Amino acid sequence: MNKALYNIFLFCLLISTTIYSQRKKDSLYIEADKLKHKDPKLAIDLFERSYEQSLEKKDTVKAIDALIGKGKIHSHTMNYSRSYDDYWKALLLAEKIDSKTFINRLHQSLGWLYSFYNRDEEAIENFNKSIAISKVMVKKKYAPKGYIFSDYFALANFYRVRQQNKLHNIYLDSCIQSIDNVKRSYYLEAEIGYKLTLEKKYNKALKKLNESKKYFQENAPSYLVIINHLIGNTYKEKGDLSKAKLHFIESIDLSNRYSSHTNYKIMDYDKLTDIYRLEKNYEKAFHYQKLSKELNESIFGSKSENNQTLFKLKDTYRIAKEKQEKLEAIRKIKLLEQEEYIWFLKHILLGVCICFLIISIIIFIRNLKISHEKEKKTIEEKQKLELDRKNEVLELKNKELTASALQLIEKEEFLKNLKNKLSKQKDNVDVKVINRMVNTIQGSPSSNWKEFEARFTSINQSFYTNLKEKFPKLGQTDQKICALIKLNFSSKEMSSLLGISVESVHTSRYRLRKKLGLERNDSLSDFINSI
The missing domain is CATH 1.25.40.10 (Tetratricopeptide repeat domain)
Incomplete structure (x- = not known):
């Protein structure tokens, strides 16, 4: 040891x-x-x-x-x-x-x-x-x-x-x-003092060791066993054997007093043995050598009760540590397996959530689309119904307008025929008086058209506007022909209402087709109804 x-x-x-x-x-x-x-x-x-x-x-x-x-x-x-x-x-x-x-x-x-x-x-x-x-x-x-x-x-x-x-x-x-x-650490100071002793700087070494001694006297007296041993060793190396002996003996006394640093007693005995040999005091040298051997045997001897395992350090800690590490490794493996299983479950749950979310989004979009389509269809149906209703009303009014115009034409025809018949019978008839009466009843073509146009415009409010925007070069006669074509009037009916001949009506329709840019096969009636 x-x-x-x-x-x-x-x-x-x-x-x-x-x-x-x-x-x-x-x-x-x-x-x-x-x-x-x-x-x-x-x-x-x-x-x-x-x-x-x-x-x-x-x-x-x-x-x-x-x-x-x-x-x-x-x-x-x-x-x-x-x-x-x-x-x-x-x-x-x-x-x-x-x-x-x-x-x-x-x-x-x-x-x-x-x-x-x-x-x-x-x-x-x-x-x-x-x-x-x-x-x-x-x-x-x-x-x-x-x-x-x-x-x-x-x-x-x-x-x-x-x-x-x-x-x-x-x-x-x-x-x-x-x-x-x-x-400041006096433990370190003492060690530096020992190092200075090895470097043969004895005065510096003693200064540091004595400063440390004062500190340990107040704070840790048991450590003075070591300090006195180091001071004694310094004096021995310096050659002052008397002071060296005093400090070694003091170190032994302190070890006995504090039951501490027992091994230093052995080192002190060995140092004292060396000193007395140098002084040729063989009796005391033998005495301290014997004390050293006895103490060493009692502490470090192979038969010592307290040190049966002195040369065989027990590995209890190492064995326990290895067992602990194995248990920790098993615990970590189980924890990793558990974490892996939890990770697996989390990913499954995440996958299910994502699938559910995607399906929900698809269903939501599909329902939203169906809802929009239904709403759109409902709106279109309402618009169609409203348009049909308007068209029905418009058609009804146009029919009424047509009927009214036809009645006006018939009235004009009737009055014209009546006038012709009366003009042939001159007996007892005042022809001038009859003509004035007929003229009073009969309206002029201009007034008849104005009455018709006013009623037509009130029913078909945007017809003339759209016609003028698309074909700004059309004249009034052309516009009148267009209005009458829209109401499906015949050429004869047009001539009566406009006060012109049937041939003039045909000529006006022919010119109108050219102005509208229609081909021979194009229907003039369908084209005007689309405006």
């Missing part, structure tokens, strides 16, 4: 503690947190009770807090197997509620546990997962820029312990950049 690596792990655990310190805790948790250094066993029991109680209340957040508290104590007391159990249980719960903060820090803790057993691939995988989550949280402003510090710090120390100095320096620079404009 790499003792220096364990030092780094405990260092990062203390950094991540601040993430949860502000969360509201129950009374069991608060009491356990107070006792974690004074009475670790009782603290573990209280954390377990807090965990069970939180599960009963379905308070997942508090349950995760309690598991993390247990895991930290187990890791401080070198019981890594149980620490691993606590962390993977907490991670499963954190993934269940999708808490990015918990998932982030638990991956970091699991990374350290894997690294203790030199399973570097799994360790780096978990560290990188932790960094990836932190970057997303910082980018989306769910967390401040300094939130990613502990992730970079974990990898920086991981590579330093493995003497990959180039990668160590890269991640240490990332640590410095991540806390830019953020409150």
